[in-house]
Amino acid sequence: MAATDAVDIEELALRARDGDQAALNRLLGEIQPLVMRRCNRMLPHRQDAEEACQDVLLAVTRNIGKFRGTAKFSTWLHVVAANSARQTYRALKRRAAEQGTDELPPVAEARTTSVIAGTRLDLMEALERLEREKPDMLAPVVMRELGQLEYADIAAQLGRPLGTVKSQIHDARKFLRDYMAERYA
Numbered sequence: 001m002a003a004t005d006a007v008d009i010e011e012l013a014l015r016a017r018d019g020d021q022a023a024l025n026r027l028l029g030e031i032q033p034l035v036m037r038r039c040n041r042m043l044p045h046r047q048d049a050e051e052a053c054q055d056v057l058l059a060v061t062r063n064i065g066k067f068r069g070t071a072k073f074s075t076w077l078h079v080v081a082a083n084s085a086r087q088t089y090r091a092l093k094r095r096a097a098e099q100g101t102d103e104l105p106p107v108a109e110a111r112t113t114s115v116i117a118g119t120r121l122d123l124m125e126a127l128e129r130l131e132r133e134k135p136d137m138l139a140p141v142v143m144r145e146l147g148q149l150e151y152a153d154i155a156a157q158l159g160r161p162l163g164t165v166k167s168q169i170h171d172a173r174k175f176l177r178d179y180m181a182e183r184y185a
Helices: 003-017 021-042 046-066 073-098 110-133 135-146 151-158 162-183
Strands: none
Touching: 003 021, 003 046, 003 073, 021 046, 021 073, 021 135, 046 073, 073 110, 073 135, 073 151, 110 135, 110 162, 135 151, 135 162, 151 162
């Protein structure tokens, strides 16, 4: 995305927040491919990523009025997309459990995507555990590692001191590394 596009999206978000319906419609069209890419990176199946993407667009529509504008809209969007992908993953796990299995549906093209899907599922499991055991570390590490946001943007979005955010990300990375090492030991 070019710098001019990013500025345009930020401007559209502010106009949409202030009630401009045309700006909201254009904003949704502009962010849809970005949101789809983000969700697709986190979830193993394209249809699940599409579901998460639609949930993000609905959440933006419903909650744009709550966007404060103290951080960039793109930062806020990363958080919404990551949360939606994680919710979709939880729903997948719940459906699998209801069907009497702990396994998620197989990846459609196992030859080309099984390693990727495995890592994505491992990451989602690790994030689930992090949320249960150290919930204050979840948002910063998701924003940094999955959203690829700058530390300062994360601190602004979360309203936390920069040093705290850096420390939480460091500790969360160690937690995730330890979890993965334990899982594959």
